[in-house]
Amino acid sequence: MKKPPIVWLNTFLFASTLIATITLVPWRAMTHGFDGMEWIAFIVLAYASGLSITAGYHRLWSHKAYKAHPVMRFLFALGGALALQNSALHWCSDHRVHHKHVDNNDKDPYSAKMGFWYSHIGWMLREYQASRYHDYSNVRDLQKDRIVMWQHKHYLLLVIVMNIGLPIFLGWLNGDILSMVLMAGLLRLVVVHHCTFFINSLAHIWGSQPYTNKNTARDNAFLALLTYGEGYHNFHHIFENDYRNGIKWWDYDPTKWLIKGMSWFGLATDLRKVPQERIEHARLQMQLLRAKNKVAHLPNCDEVFEKLQAEYELLKQHLADYYQAKKSLLEAKRKEMNLTPLKQQVESLKCKLAEQQRHWKLLTAAYS
Structure with a gap:
């Protein structure tokens, strides 16, 4: 050529x-x-x-x-x-x-x-x-x-x-x-x-x-x-x-x-920033993909895939709940509403998310 x-x-x-x-x-x-x-x-x-x-x-x-x-x-x-x-x-x-x-x-x-x-x-x-x-x-x-x-x-x-x-x-x-x-x-x-x-x-x-x-x-x-x-x-x-x-x-x-x-x-x-939730989802998807690639050679890989997928969906739901609560809190601030119950909800969901993230990290590390 x-x-x-x-x-x-x-x-x-x-x-x-x-x-x-x-x-x-x-x-x-x-x-x-x-x-x-x-x-x-x-x-x-x-x-x-x-x-x-x-x-x-x-x-x-x-x-x-x-x-x-x-x-x-x-x-x-x-x-x-x-x-x-x-x-x-x-x-x-x-x-x-x-x-x-x-x-x-x-x-x-x-x-x-x-x-x-x-x-x-x-x-x-x-x-x-x-x-x-x-x-x-x-x-x-x-x-x-x-x-x-x-x-x-x-x-x-x-x-x-x-x-x-x-x-x-x-x-x-x-x-x-x-x-x-x-x-x-x-x-x-x-x-x-x-x-x-x-x-x-x-x-x-x-x-x-x-x-x-x-x-x-x-x-x-x-x-x-x-x-x-x-x-x-x-x-x-x-x-x-x-x-x-x-x-x-x-x-x-x-x-x-x-x-x-x-x-x-x-x-x-007009500085543009990607919502943190989207960033976390992208990172989570890559972690799932890498974990699946690590165990693809195992004889019970289908069983492991199901377990990883279930934990992934659970963590994704925790992320969605946490960021939705944060959005609700911001909206309440704009409307000058009572923030105490929403703050407590955000803090509770944050703790649950952190616990699920630790569990996910241990799970993917174990399979790696």
Whole structure:
């Protein structure tokens, strides 16, 4: 089968920046060194560009997980140009296709089933789906966003200003243009590129699947450190419109923290969260599936299946009762009703749910 034509611009960009980084940055470090301001600029611009992709391109524009003030949309547009990962319009179009056809080798732009190299960077080096590059029918909503379209129209100029002009200006201020360009421009660009590319590659290969096994997406706390919180990818692929990826307060998800912080100052509104009951149900279904897979080889597997299914249904009912009681309590608060009996009911159901969860955990652990 004949391979599609090479995209020479992308190939030259990725190859030249990588080669220049692994040669020029060590050379400059050994012969001259880098000062504190250059390291600070590297870190600040890395987070500015990375978070513009995750909080802007991804959670805001691709998935509509929240609404952002025009000031933040403008900053995300500039940061997206700094990240040099195409315009927001094009990036979001690709990403929506990815979610709609995840793991479909013919339709998913960066299908993980095509291998690590393809999903990480290879898909951008050849015209595998060239016809898609001018079809923005799946982002008509974004075409109504004046900031998105302004960035799309002036993308090349913005890339030059943000990736060349800004590091040169910072270097001039710091008295060393070359070192700043190498650190805050070149090294920062390559690091951010490959860290965000890990979301398409490693996050579909390495990690756990606590919420769904219907696609290759994985949760990986280590990858979250490299991807601005996007490493909780299994959760994201089943609940893509949630503004969070790491749902526990201790999960490293600076994108979530940024969005939440923006909401405190009126810069973000309508933050979308999946109801906790749906999350618990998804997790419970995966636990049942794993337990059944563990015992499928046993001679009495049908009997075990029935026992697991019965306990699963019981726990699911406890979950439904508990969350329904919580909803009733919230409704009573809004109507300023007597809350004492409802609070007691919620507490009682919470205790019953916790006991059933302990029993379920012991049961599935025993069969594992």
